[in-house]
Structures are given as structure tokens and as C-alpha cells.
Amino acid sequence: MNSSSMRFLALPAIFSIALLTACGGGGGGENDSGSGPGPIRQADSRDCFNSGLYKPGTSIEFERxxxxxxTxxxxxxxxxxxxxATAKTPAMSKVTTAFNSATLYLVDQDALLEYGILFNDSIGFSTPPFRRPIQMEAGESLHQVVTTNYYINDGSGNLESSQNIVxxxxxxxxxxxxTPMGSFETCKFEIKQHFTYSDPNSKPTTITKTRWFAAKSQYQGFLLQSRFxxxxDGEAVTQDEFSRVSKINKYDVK
Structure with a gap:
């Protein structure tokens, strides 16, 4: 697998971890039973989305x-x-993490759209953008086929590599x-992505991401924990990461 493919695989893991935002300032969530993980119940996902997370000016500092x-x-x-706005994208929000990367988002009327990701040395744009509907019923799935093209970030616009993602x-x-800050009711999502690459030397790969977003609290919509x-294809798992928010030092959502 070449370096550009390895970078593409690594950054989603980093971003999933960085996306873990606050789940409470020392208090519990909607359900403080203290009895461990609770069963999944039938309720839609509307309570687990917060458009303020994607508004310019929002700033969060936390620990995971x-x-x-x-400890x-x-x-x-x-x-x-x-x-x-550029020739490839509309005007959007740029969400920056502590890992020298950023992701481009647009909140549509009924969905969160992820248009691409920025690195120090390249920019990736996804067509169509990855879509997360704001309201989904328990058990509902959204299927997409997306192409992400990576361009060298030197002003030349030269294509570096591309991936097709199911x-x-x-x-x-x-x-x-x-969580370390109490028990919380969440919306649980599972995302499966199968990647094939423009480089024939890069092996097709499946990435599975499980995410738990806070529901119905002042921290509504934040990702409390994540597995990546x-x-x-044809090999054992090469990466299995799990992260959880432990503390919030600053929380300013617009």
C-alpha cells in the first residue's frame, strides 16, 4: 500500500478520535442509572444532531x-x-482538529454533508459528499457510492490519488x-466503508466506524465515544481503536 493510501486510512481514525467532543461538565446525562451500558431502544436520531457544532466560532477543548x-x-x-466557496465546493464550515487536518461540512435542510478533508500537503474532495440524515429511524441505513479525489496542496491542482468508497x-x-463523566443516552451509528484505490498496488480495505452521539442534553450531538x-480484504484486522471523552476544558458552541 502506498503512502497516500496509508495516509487516507490513518486520518479517518485520527479524525474519529478528534471528533470526540464533550459529553458533560462533571454531570450525568439524561439517564444516570450507573448500571452500565443500557439496551438500545426504538427512537429516531433527531435528538443527536446539533447544527451549532458546525457554525463558525464554535470552539471546544477536551480530553479523551x-x-x-x-487515566x-x-x-x-x-x-x-x-x-x-471554490470551483469544487460551496461555502462551508471548516472543522479543525489538533492533528493538522480539517474536514469540510455543510448543514443542509435535512442532513449533514461532508465534502472533504484537508491535510498539510493535500486536499481531498468527495463526490457526492458523504451524507448523514438528521432524522433516521432505528435500523435505517443510507447507502452511497462516493469518489474522493486528492489533490496536491501547492496551488497546481494536480491530482495525487483517488479512492472509490461504498x-x-x-x-x-x-x-x-x-463515560468518565457519567452515563448518557446516545444514538449509536455504524458506518461500513469499502475502499478501492486508483493505485493497483493498494489492497481494497474495509473500515468500520461505530459512533455514539449524545442525545437530549446541553451537549446534544457530541460524539462521546468511537470505535474504528x-x-x-482477505487479511486480519490491522487497526482497532476505541476512544472516549474524559474531560471538557472549554465548551463554546454557537
Missing amino acids: LDKPDQ IGFSAIWEVTPYA HDNTYVGREVIE VVQP
């Missing part, structure tokens, strides 16, 4: 735990700034989870 026995969290940020986003349902699994 990446291992079950970890000191890693610092992370979520900063939103405007991104001007994308299935399923809203599993509601689930109460335990990478498995090249």
Missing part, C-alpha cells in the same frame, strides 16, 4: 481516553471557521453508555 486502563486523557480541540451508514438506535476498525 484511548485505552481502558488509561490521563490526551488533549484535543474542535475549532470551526468559514471555508470559502458507504453504508446505519442508525442502530438508542443506547445508554458509561481497519481490515484489508
